[in-house]
Amino acid sequence: MTTHSQADLNNIARIATGIRRRVLAHTIAQNGGYMSQACSAAELLACLYGGVLSFAPLDEPIDPPTFIGVPAVGLHTYVTGAQFHGAKAAQYDRLISSPAHYALVIYAALIETGRLREDGLEHFNRDGSTVEMIGAEHSPGFETTTGSLSQALSQAGGIALARKIKKESGKTWVFMSDGEFQEGQTYEALQAAKFHGLDNLRVIVDVNRAQCDGPMDTVMRIEPLEARIKGFGWDVTVVDGHDTAAILTAASAPTSSPHMILCYTDPVRGLPLLAERAPVLHYLRFTGADERAKYERAYAEMVK
């Protein structure tokens, strides 16, 4: 079993705490936000950005550019959110984030790891900004456009296949949400990745068992998820999604097949107040001044 230094784990814990804190602060300021996604995925994203992913370093955190337009035929200069992941090179990893509504959480992770300027969130959801509410490929940390869920895994499969042809050593990572296992395309991608031997493709999933309409078990069941994915020939590791040592160990395990880490998470972790909203946790918008004040007090506790 791989061991990780206490310093690494402390740093990841710091990042995870920072993600929750920033998203909560922002949710309070904006009177709304994807809060439960920060609670469930904070450790998972902290592990990715704070240790697992091999990205080219940046000289300094990037100031998010203003929106210059959509990609167009013959436009060669288009810069995607991949610039926040550093210059591309054969030995470096890629990260394709699939659930684009986690954008705020990903922006927070980028800030905590020195890739996005701290004041970058001031552009969030502002007209003319790239720091959009649902990330697209101009948004910080988004390498492709994935908001129509389940398309990222296929796109990443193509990238991983291309990098295999080019004999690049870097891995292609995909961050997914569990709701995407209700989409048929996900299973097409699973079978294709195995068929084409994409052992350079790694997926990490926030299994928070919550979706827009409420608990997934009441919307459309996806379990047994591990057995399903293993059935497609993938290597699967199931971990507690808040156990950073377990995530790091799973992420560094050598595999000869495409590999998926299922992170079972708690959508109110670190913010128990959010449980009052159960069972519908997808988006937090305060019902009034009283509720907002409760969250302000929770924030004050968090930053103590």
Place this chain on the structure above:
Amino acid sequence: MSYEIVQRPHQQNFIDWAKDKPKVLVLSADLTNSCEVGKWRDTYPDRFFSMGMAEQNMLGFAAGLAREGFEPWLHTFSVFLYRRPLDQLQMSIAYPSLKVRLIGFLPGIMTPGGVTHQAIEDIAILRAIPNMTILEVGDATEAMSVLDVAHAVDGPVYVRMLRGEVSRIFPANEPFKFNTARILSTGKDLTLITSGIMTEEALRAIPLLQERGIGITHLHVSTLKPFTDPAVVAALGNAKSGVITMENHTIIGGLGSAVAELMAENAIGVPLRRIGLKDTYAHGASQKYLMSEYGLDAKSLVTTVENLLGNDLKIAENDLMQSRTASVHSSAKVEAL
């Protein structure tokens, strides 16, 4: 008049063309031989990827490969490139404007496969998608020279392709030119714009119409998007008595609609008649039968001209039967579908 028949124009031509283009890959969804790339697969096994019957995923893989500098050429039937995976086509390929080539076979009513296999609204749908380029070949010369045209486009391209026994209407040394119509005849009364297999069909009737003193300007259009060729606008502007379009597609949203838009924008005030599927699905039968049943044939062109000019031209159906009809059982049709 009869034309030279070229057997499987795409098959060897695409192999020869791709020889010095290592970035060109083929992705196929279980219709490899039906799309004339079986031999391509055997020639370049390292550049051929079988994606199975899973088109949504195939389009996503193509997007990823294109982002990494490869040029995927997807080969399957037209319907399976845009109808089933439309969201994937839009979000994974068209939005980022990636160099993916969608080579669609059996456009329109060319297949006895019936409604499930007949791409009758592909141009309408794809014209509405930003960043798409839409090409349609009308003969063997274009089926062979469209490769260079598609290859040169810095964005996604959809091609309505022909296979099997294909007529050579245009000289081999007059290749497909991007956004450039072929002017096949000129005359002052009517302007006729045709695309794809409708061009050969129209050419059956045109000499008979000309013999009766009708002046026809006939343009063959092979680039459906962009649709900005000044020669088309000029030809529309010169039509004295009307404009006719002929397409192997529904009359809503395709060539006929594109022409209507150009006429309105340029204030060209003559009647427009659109020959094509009249807002209907088709069914499974031979191409020849369907063309007649749905009025996509030379006879329909004659009737339309008669209506526009108010004349009975006294053209018998027999006169229109001169041209060849492809043999369903010929050696070029190895696959039933």
